[in-house]
Amino acid sequence: MTDLPQTMKAMVLMGHGDLDQYHWHEDWPAPTPGPDDVLIKVGACGLNNTDVNTRSGWYSKAVDEATTGGAYGEINEDDPTWGGAPLTFPRIQGADAVGRVVAVGANGDQSIVGKRVMIDGWVRDWSDPHNMDKTGYYGSEKDGGYAEYTMADYRDVAVVESDLSDAELATFQCSYTTAEGMLVRANVGEGDTVLIPGASGGVGGALIQLAKRRGARVIAMASEAKHADVQKSGPDVLLPRSPEDLRAALGDEKITVVADIVGGSIWPQLIDILERGGRYTCSGAIAGPMVELDLRTFYLRDLTLTGSTIIPTHVFRDVVGYIERGEVKPMLAETFPLSEYRQAQTAFIEKRHTGNIVVLP
Template identity: 50%
Template sequence: MNSMPKKMKGIQLIGHGDTEMLQYREDIAVPTPAKNEVLIKVSAAGVNNTDINTRTAWYSKGAGDTDDASWSGNALTFPRIQGADVCGVIVAVGDGVSDSRIGERVLVEPCLREAKGKVLETPWYFGSECDGGFAEYTLVATKHAYAIKSSFSDVELASFPCSYSTAENMLTRANVTAQDTVLISGASGGVGSAAIQLAKARGASVIAITSPSKNDQLLALGADQVIARNADLVDALGENSIDVVIDLVAGEQWPQFLQLLKPGSRYAVSGAIGGALVELDIRTLYLKDLSFFGCTVLEPEVFKNLVQRIERQEIQPVVAESFPLDAMNAAQDMFLKKQHVGKIVLEVC
């Protein structure tokens, strides 16, 4: 650590609210790795829904109360450096970590089961319960820093961790196979576009829901069929036509998903950008023997499998745009317009 700078550039979230709560600074202390931790020099970091949801306290279920506004349902600690998607290089290690890891190019697993030298009872999210990647340097437990050998650029690799691990986890939990027809909502976003590729890698048939302007891009990613997001899904596809729904939207259209699902089929959810409150006829759930999967914490094998798929180039990065670190507000503005396909990434170093 003797050759490490003492200060770094980064974006600090100083409270819940609008983008004025994001402050770009050049005087943040460079962290020191503790036991079983590695210090990563961040090359690039992706922008996600969870960054905005955390900033605006969207995760809080109490009106005006932010005591449960973090990803894990607790109060957020400020200032906080966000950023769950990290590609970088290990530049220092703490006690218990081999010096041979220094110099490794790594991706950070965003769902943390270990932090600050201890196993966590409730998993954390990188950039929520602890500082993340919107800075020149970041810390993580060595077990969550996965070495990656790839010809993809740092910006391209930073598009993978959060979105693709979320999608891979949903497909894993729902046990998607080559025999399945999979319907994906919000298919043009980071997780949705990842789910298209990962479902196709399993040999499944994929139907993607998006706006018509993005049809060609999603077909190019591998979708077998594209449906407009304002369409009557039951009229378009027919009742009992889908084996698995991968849902990132929820909202008013949600009851149609249950009509589409075959008896004995599966529904997995990891987002609610269309509205968190939905209407469920419980009779449909039990009379059709449906299985529901709420997907947040990654299954233990998911990130390792994802890294292997990247290295084998079974999936491709989808980067809509990259911005410098100090252009965070512009990056989030573009993100919120929802006109892009794939990921928006910050170039850090």
């Protein structure tokens, strides 16, 4: 490997807090690949909630409010990240990177040099890849894609053959693997009716497409101003974001699965409308993490509640296959130059769009 870049442009997070913790650099040291690494020239990188929540410290148990995107008055020093451990700064975030391979270490496949790849958001210990306690997140425990160049283990990348643009491909990794992981945990299939709160976001739209792909009936909940855009993902029924009486709004629909990334005040109703033997799966709490559960509802109706964060190792490559076969479609809302990342994250926080926001180095 010769003539590798020595410096690069990068958006660097210097600590927990507000958006001013992001610093733009035009001469940041470029990563140097080791024997198991792939060096990638980034073409595009999508935003996701982990970027916002990690920067703000929302994951800390000292925070009990909804995701705001602003700095919090107090976060615990020992649990400010998704994994409940301190983060090392400075850090380059960005888990949804797409780009071309520039160089491959000695242990990797040299034939992928020059090819376009997607990066798995989960950083595995490949001596023990199924061990969740040894799994990190790209752009959190390891530098990510908000830079001209990024680096990943060769086992964490997949060549993707697609006519989609880099920006379109950058909408898939976090949203679609998170959604697919939730549906895997809930064992969704034909005969299920899946209720999806927060369906206007990236994960919500992915849940619609992927649940339909599995043969399920889908009922989506979103603000009425976004219904036309949400309808493009193909739900069978669209409801308002927060019906006053969810049971009445559902009519005769029998909900076997709730796939939730919202939480908040509507949460008890989501549990109450599940059929006997129903499954609730969760991968977020953007409307608030503190909820009330009547344990009688839980056990008397034989419900199953599953959390979903670290996905099985096959899910990323499954999603790449869905993309290549045209079984899912991208939801690209807007692109920003990487140098304007603060503006991009503001637009993401304010939920100005249906779908995903992507930055371009």
